[in-house]
Amino acid sequence: MLVLFSQFLFLTLLPNQTRRAIFLRVVLLPLALVLGTVAGLGSYYESSDDSTLAWLFSGVLALQPVPSVPLYFHGYGHVLAGAYTALPGVSWFGWLTGGLLIWATVLTFAVLDRWLRPRLPPRRLVLALLAFFLLAWLEHVLWFSFVRVALLLAGASVLYAAQRAGRRGALLVGLLGVGAAWLMRPSLALVAVGAVLPAAVLLAGGWRRAAPLLGGTFLGLALAAALLYWQQTPTETRMQVRDTYFAQILDFDQLRPQPYTPADSLGTAALSLWLMGDTTVVNAGLRQRAYRFDAAYFLQREVPAKLLTRAELLVRDYFPLLLALLLSGIVVVRRGEGRGWFWLVQLGFAAGLMGLAGFYKLPARLAMPLLDFWLLTNLAFLFKASSFSQAEPFSVPLAAVPALGVNFSLSVRERRATLMLGMLAVVLYGAKTLHRYQVLSREQYRHERAWVQLAQRTAGTTRVLAGTNDLLKSLSPFRVYTPGPGLVLELSGWQSHDPSQATLRRHLTGAPGQAECLRRLAQAAPATRWLLSAETAQWLNRRFRFEAAGQPPVVTLETVEVFPADTSLHYYRPVAR
Incomplete structure (x- = not known):
């Protein structure tokens, strides 16, 4: 914190336009803010997906480091797998995504600095950048997710290049940033590019000047998608299809279960617990047989409930951003310039957020980056981005609103009320x-205590886990976690239907199928430890009874003791007949 404070004082003494001052504000300041946040508050994975990916690439959840996960981190996986093989004690996944987040932060600060530099004196300029980080960016570091990183990197890259339209170096940086984000998750890069499209046009000075960037971006995305499709193996294609209907069921609540046979009932129960690896009951045919889309129920019940829940969370979690958006709308109405185009963009953002929240899902890791892009787009309108390179000196607009350097056309009373509301x-x-x-x-x-306890208790054995995915949340991206020596077969979570799991099961028992693999592991009980939630254990027992077809089941799981670090989990003992 002392370093940050001294850097702030130093920045306020430098003239705005010097290269040294710009470098300090655009590169060193965001770097110091990100590192200071990690050192002071920490960084915590928002979901279990990041830890799961890290454990796949490092080989914790597989026989060996996995170089390719069909839906994520195309190209990165080979680098990560090699890095984990060479130096397993380094959290390569966290450092990679953290580095990409810093890249996105630097690009965003570069855009803001170029906006504000001609209009604000040094001290207020640095304060404005700090305020933006604290209110609109800090959560991305604190509540870490590769989803945030991909969205922010793609969007910031387009904005950076658009603001410097005509410069080949900036165009190259923009295209590289979008490409790096696309490799993490293609759909996220596409969403981000679409979200910043209006701001990019404003920053570039019109569609014609933005054409090289936008044309290159969309052409690059199309070529990358075609190349990915051409290289996709049949196994990866099947996993992508399965993942799509899993998302419709588990993430978007679009399909309702209506099983008609005992096997399909078993399959729908498995999916509700995220048990996706048993392809004899969870397969492509299950979606057609046991699920249906009830349009009336979905539109009348699910969508309104999801919209209401998300609206409450947005107001609770992001009220400063929502206030800034409201203020920008008031200013545009007062100024009366380009209101039609402005309100069309506002409608587009609102409709996009409502569509995601109602028909799909809008978690925080997706909502806040989109709100950031919305705010940056509104700032592009307010600063008249198309002609900002010839902006007037800061002394002129400062007479209107000293805090921001923008003529908000507000009365003294309104400015005071706005300031009070902002401080609150x-x-x-x-x-x-x-x-x-x-x-x-x-x-x-x-x-962390749970994984340490598991490692101490089960080191050297084969661990069968289910219902433990929540223990992967809130871990630090920059630490290495492991359940100890020995192989791990995780039955729950999206990775349970990854191709690497069949290889792991074949290595463990010679049987790639999950049901046969579990039976054989049960017969090798002394070398295997089972840590399960009560619901997943009940499902597995039900699965063994179903397979016995009315006869006594070959395997029955019995509770041994509670897991001390999380009482929702228990150790189980398989009893083989």
Whole structure:
């Protein structure tokens, strides 16, 4: 914190336009803010997906480091697998995604600095950048997710290149950033590019000047998609199809289960527990047989409920950003310039967020980056981005609103009310962020303790896990976690239907199928430890009874003891007949 404070004082003394000052504000300041956040508050995985990917690439959840996961990190996987093989004690996945987040942060600060540099004196310029980071960016570091990183990197890259239209170096940086984000998850890069499209046109000065960037971006995305499709193996294609209908069922609540046979009932129960690896009951035919889309129910019940829930969370979690968006709308109405185009963009963002929240899902890792892009787009309108390179000196607009350097056309009373409301929002958001830090740090401690206990208790054995995915949340991206020596067969979670799991099962028992693999592992009980939730254990027992077809089951799982670090989990003992 002392380093950050001294850097802030130094920045306020430098003239805005010097290369040294620009480098400090655009590169070193965001780097210091990101590292300071990690050092002071920590960084915590928002979902279990990041930890799962890290454990696949490092080989914790597979026979060996997995170089290719069909839906994620195309190209990165080979580098990560090689890095984990060479130096397994380094959290390569976290450092890679953290580095990409810093890249996105630097590009965003470069865009903001170029906007504000002609309009604000040094001290207010640095304060504005700090305020943006604290209110609109800090959560990306604190509540870490590769989804945020991919969205922010793609969007910031397009904005950076658009603001410097006509410069080949900036165009190259923009295309490389979009490409790096696309490799992480193609759909996320496409969403981000679409979200910043209006701002890119404004920053470039019109469609004609933005054409090289936008044309190159969409052409590059199309060629990359075609190349990916051409290289896709049949196994990867099947996994992608399965993942699509799994998402419709588990993530988007679009399909309702209606099983008609005992086998399909078993399959729908498995999916509700995220048990996806048993292809004899969870397969492509299950979707057609046991699920249906009830349009009336979905539109009348699911969509309104999802919209209401998400609206409440958006207001609770992102009220400073929503206030900034509201203020920008008021300013545009007062100025009366380009209101039609502005309100069309507002409608597009609102409709996009509502569509995602109602028909798909809108978690925080997707919502806040889109709100950031919305705010940056509105700032592009307010600063008249198309002609900003010839902006007037900061002394002129500062006479209107000293805090921002923009003529907001507000009365003295309105400016005071806005300032008071802004200060209140900052205080409340700071308290909310502190509370989130406390919750996440406690959760991280519990989950780290759970993995340590599991490693101490089961080291050297084969671990069969199910229902433990929540223990992968809130872990630090920059630490290495392991359940100890020995192979791990995780039955729950999206990775349970990854191709690497069949290879692992074949190595463990000679049987690639999950049901036969579990039977054989049960017969090797002393060398295997089972840590399951009560629901997954009940399903496995039900699966063994179903396979016995009315006869006594070959295997029955019996509770041994509770898992001390998480009482929702128990150790089980397989009893083979």
